[in-house]
Amino acid sequence: MKMNICIAGLGNVGSHLVNSIKKNNEFFKNKTSISFNITGVSAKDFKKKRIFDISEYQWFDNPLDLINENRCNVLIELIGNEKGISFELVKKSLEKKIHVITANKALLAKHGFELFEIAEKNNVLLLFEAAVAGGIPIIKTLKNNIFLDNIKKISGILNGTTNYILSTMQQENMDFEQVLNIAIDKGYTSASEAELDIGGFDSAHKLTLLASLAFGSNIDFENNYITGISNISILDIMNSDKLGYKIKLISEAYLSNKKIYCVTEPKLVKKDKPLANVDGVLNAVDIESDHLKSLFLEGEGAGGRATASSIISDLYEISSNSNIKSLGYRIKNLKNYNKFNIDDIESSYYLRFITKDVTGVLSKITSSFKDSFISVEKILQIPDNNNKKNVIPIIITTHKIKKTKLLQAIKQIEDQEFILEKISIIPIHNN
């Protein structure tokens, strides 16, 4: 069986994909009798230096021309912009009954519904293993492997850059800004794209897709609550460490009372939980279902080689000719869930107060909590020798409390004159 594929976008992922297919075509054929034939490539710059010889492939200046000849069975979209040419190319391919594989999470999170509908109508697949968690086959795990499990909750670390930043802050005792610059130097993100990563938006794009697969929810990026990591201070990381936690950017989704909860925010994670030990640029996903207390997958969340593996796995899925749809569900069976009001969520919290070193501060804080029926779990008053004199950091962890209630109490305390800085509030992960 021969599959003609064309590739739009030849950056890191695209180049590794071309290389892998060239190198492994004999291996694929021996293993499965499938062979892949790259019938066309397109990218911004023909002359750019690449890890493969571009002259071996038919070049198209305009990616739309890739699908204008009839030989192409599968279009692989690796251009990566959120709308514009990526959208047009994917849409036109599907309409021409050409299968599409894409790594473009932003495109699918925001415009996926329309595209998946066109795919289903034209009886072709729109696959996206590479769009979520790089080389981890999390899409196929949810869609093909445990699809008949009743998923209760998904929690993941879905962005390698932010995980690298938080891990490195902790390991090297460095500030957020310092490590962000290192991450840019290392090419994990770029100055212009950093906000997508550190703002939590990239993670939320991916969570949108996972939630749809797990709960049959309509693809709706508006369902996400998102908090980035730029306010996480090295002080909070070090205090969390003393309390037995690491701070991670956790993306979590579950259903409750016919509402969907899709939240990406930095959280304290207990060190004995697998998610706490996901370091550097790795990604991981923890799934809880009616049958499984925990199914945990960890692997490379980015990188050309790992992501190429996911694209090749999608090629294999297309070749397997199963009756499983792109999203597992038929489009008409997807449900519109309302989103939670984040203020109604109960969680335990980590709080950091920076106060004047005067008597009675702690008692004022705790009595204010008592008045608001907030139950304190732990108090840590750490004399910080490096710090200015007359300044005391107080760390408090609470039992579960609604966020609205907590914020009311915090507002009252923040008005007091002994509070020197904005109070740091970070939820504690409870999985």
Added chain:
Amino acid sequence: MKMNICIAGLGNVGSHLVNSIKKNNEFFKNKTSISFNITGVSAKDFKKKRIFDISEYQWFDNPLDLINENRCNVLIELIGNEKGISFELVKKSLEKKIHVITANKALLAKHGFELFEIAEKNNVLLLFEAAVAGGIPIIKTLKNNIFLDNIKKISGILNGTTNYILSTMQQENMDFEQVLNIAIDKGYTSASEAELDIGGFDSAHKLTLLASLAFGSNIDFENNYITGISNISILDIMNSDKLGYKIKLISEAYLSNKKIYCVTEPKLVKKDKPLANVDGVLNAVDIESDHLKSLFLEGEGAGGRATASSIISDLYEISSNSNIKSLGYRIKNLKNYNKFNIDDIESSYYLRFITKDVTGVLSKITSSFKDSFISVEKILQIPDNNNKKNVIPIIITTHKIKKTKLLQAIKQIEDQEFILEKISIIPIHNN
């Protein structure tokens, strides 16, 4: 789409499966339009107390009668003996073109080749997600998700009972025999079946299946080298801990020079590796491929509910009607690899000497190593206050060395009169 299934064996897994199907049938139907209909059940004892009402199902005293009526599309074999009735039932079902799902690793590891051949010839599937690592979808990950990756190595913790024993020895500072009795009390193993677990045979059955999927090797249980955990002393666990390692029963497979390496043995695993942090009855698998440095899966390795998830995932695979074979490969493409000579393997080692407290002992050991060109990495001489006087434990870790060479040197040292006990030799995991 309606699928008629019959179930042979109603122990823990079978009972949870019946329960799950009954409870979730509406959920399945809404999600996929598949519905499952249990057309017959069979087990040893009709009257046994079960978590479901047996009278709701058609009972057969003889499991072979399950397939003697034409209504059954899928036979689920959960009887579990290695040959005998399980073999006969699976074989006859496949010959009657009935798909088979089994959790029986011993059956498949020893007689799988014949059965998979019959399945392929009759164009039906013989699926076994539940046979390896309980609720972790490792079979589908290898076979359906990353099948076109060129797998380099698989390392796993595949037996929950032994992992529970080793974890508990460490956490509670208890002897092997003590914890084994607790494991029997908790029902993780039974006195009569314990040898299958602690001898490493159950892990090796599972590794046989993983190796076949990963490397296209013929299913050949004889390819396994197996060492169990009954010689692991609490002293070795505590010493390893001081050196930064945990001791785990690791099952590992890879190809090299057209030979297959399938080894199950206790090993020291560095604490920062994911496999070291797999505690209790959990299972885990770490996969290395040409594309992926590490893909790590962790989850429940046993238990009725988790294992039922894997069986249901096999039902879903059957319903998906893909062209992927039971083992991924066509039977004729499976290769017969010769097995490694374990003595040729290079590994670093942990060694524990119990010696008389006389001068010159350490120098005699190290000079003996020097003569044999064995390079020492670390030496730890721990005065053990709880121990008898005049007895000194010496711990040495080596750099990589062939096992034959190491054993020659060890033999020489063991002949010396200052050595009081058999020298403990445990390889160090290098993944």
